[in-house]
Amino acid sequence: MSNQKHQYKDIGGQAVMEGVMMQSPSDESIAIAVRRPNGRIMVTCKRNEPLSKKHKWMGLPLIRGCVNMVVMLKMGMETLDKSTQMLGVMEEEPSKFEKWLIDKVVMAVAMVLAVALSLFLFVALPSGMATLVGKGTDSRFVINLSAGLTRIAILVGYMIAISFVPDIKRVFMYHGAEHKTVYCNEAGLELTPENARRFSRLHPRCGTAFLFLVMFISILIGAVADQVLFALFSIEKLTFLGRILRSLLTLPIVTGVSYEVLKGLAHAGDSVIVRILRWPGMMLQYLTTREPDDSMLEVAIASMKAAKAGPAHYGENLDANVYVYGAKGKKPEPAGDGQANENAPDEARKDEKEDEKNDEKKDGASA
Numbered sequence: 257m258s259n260q261k262h263q264y265k266d267i268g269g270q271a272v273m274e275g276v277m278m279q280s281p282s283d284e285s286i287a288i289a290v291r292r293p294n295g296r297i298m299v300t301c302k303r304n305e306p307l308s309k310k311h312k313w314m315g316l317p318l319i320r321g322c323v324n325m326v327v328m329l330k331m332g333m334e335t336l337d338k339s340t341q342m343l344g345v346m347e348e349e350p351s352k353f354e355k356w357l358i359d360k361v362v363m364a365v366a367m368v369l370a371v372a373l374s375l376f377l378f379v380a381l382p383s384g385m386a387t388l389v390g391k392g393t394d395s396r397f398v399i400n401l402s403a404g405l406t407r408i409a410i411l412v413g414y415m416i417a418i419s420f421v422p423d424i425k426r427v428f429m430y431h432g433a434e435h436k437t438v439y440c441n442e443a444g445l446e447l448t449p450e451n452a453r454r455f456s457r458l459h460p461r462c463g464t465a466f467l468f469l470v471m472f473i474s475i476l477i478g479a480v481a482d483q484v485l486f487a488l489f490s491i492e493k494l495t496f497l498g499r500i501l502r503s504l505l506t507l508p509i510v511t512g513v514s515y516e517v518l519k520g521l522a523h524a525g526d527s528v529i530v531r532i533l534r535w536p537g538m539m540l541q542y543l544t545t546r547e548p549d550d551s552m553l554e555v556a557i558a559s560m561k562a563a564k565a566g567p568a569h570y571g572e573n574l575d576a577n578v579y580v581y582g583a584k585g586k587k588p589e590p591a592g593d594g595q596a597n598e599n600a601p602d603e604a605r606k607d608e609k610e611d612e613k614n615d616e617k618k619d620g621a622s623a
Contacts, residue, residue: 267563268438268461270332271430272339273423276556278434278563279331281306287562287570288335289555289578290342297555298342300581301562301570321515322508328463333367342581377414378471382406383499390493396482397475403499404475411467415543425546430556432457433548435541437556447560449553457545458538461522465537469514472536477510478503 269278275290287301307323308315314323382403389402418424439455440447459465481502485491494502518537524530548556558578562570571580 276559278559280563289559297578298581318512321512387496400478407471429546429548432545433552433556435459449550458541468537
C-alpha cells in the first residue's frame with residue numbers, strides 16, 4: 257500500500273445493522289447499503305449538502321469540529337433507523353401515527369437519553385474522580401490527568417462489554433469492512449473484495465480515534481483552563497459542580513481541537529512521529545473492529561460506489577445482486593457466481609412487490 261498514490265477524498269462512514277453507511281463530502285451524498293436475510297444487497301443514496309456550504313462560518317477551523325460532532329450524532333441515529341427499515345424485517349407497514357411516533361418522539365427521546373448517559377459517564381464520573389484526587393494533591397495537571405484516565409477507562413470498559421453482544425460483533429465486522437473499503441478507494445484501486453481485503457481494518461480517521469483524542473486533549477485543555485481560572489479569579493480548586501460546569505464550557509474547544517488534530521494526522525504522511533501520535537487511537541480500534549468476510553466487503557463496496565455516484569446516478573450499472581431500495585421500476589435480475597445470486601431470484605421478485613408497496617415514499621432514488 258505504501259507504493260500506491262493515495263487519493264484522499266475524505267470519504268468515510270459508519271457501520272450499521274448488517275450494513276455500512278458511506279458519506280462523500282465532495283459528492284454531497286450519503287449512501288447506505290445493507291444485506292437482507294435473503295442475501296440481496298439493498299442500497300439507497302440521498303443528497304447531503306454540508307452546513308458549511310450554507311453557512312461559511314460553520315466550515316472554519318475549530319468551529320467545524322463542533323458542528324461535525326452534532327451533525328454526526330443526529331445522522332448516526334437516523335442512519336441506524338433507516339438501515340433497520342431497509343433490512344425489510346418489519347412484519348407490517350406502520351401507520352402514519354406510528355411513523356411519526358418512531359421518527360420524531362422515539363428518536364428524540366433516544367437522543368436525549370444517549371446525551372444524558374454520555375454526560376454522566378464522561379463528565380460527571382470523571383469530575384467526581386478529579387474532585388477526590390484534588391483532596392490529596394494541588395497539582396492541576398495530576399487532577400485533570402485522573403479525570404482523563406477515568407474517561408479512557410470507562411470508554412475501554414464499555415467497548416469491551418458490548419463486544420460480547422453477538423449483533424454488536426457483526427457491527428464491528430462491518431466497521432472493519434468500511435475501513436478496508438475506504439483504504440481501497442484512497443489507494444485508487446478497483447473496488448473489489450479481493451483488493452479491499454488486503455488492507456488494514458484500522459484507519460486514522462476513525463471515530464474511535466477521535467474519541468481517544470477528545471479524552472486526551474481534554475486533559476491538557478482542562479489543566480490550562482484551571483490555571484486560567486486561578487490566574488483570573490484566584491480559584492485554587494474547583495468543586496464537583498464547578499468542575500462539571502468547566503468541562504461543559506470547554507467541551508466545544510476540546511472537540512474543535514481534537515477534530516483538527518485528527519484531520520491533520522490523517523493527512524500528515526507516514527513518518528515515525530505521525531505513527532507514534534496515531535498509535536493510541538489505532539490500537540483502540542482493535543476493540544471496535546473485527547476482520548470482515550467477503551460478503552461484508554461487498555456491502556461496504558456497494559455503499560462506497562453509491563456515495564461516489566451520487567443520488568442521481570447510483571442506480572445505474574448496479575453490481576450483481578445489488579438493488580435500489582424503494583425503486584418504483586423493475587430492478588436488475590441477480591447475476592454472477594456468488595452464492596447469494598444463486599438463491600436470490602424468487603425472493604427478489606417477492607421483495608420487489610413489498611418494496612413498491614411499502615417503500616416508494618421513502619427517500620431512495622429510483623433506479
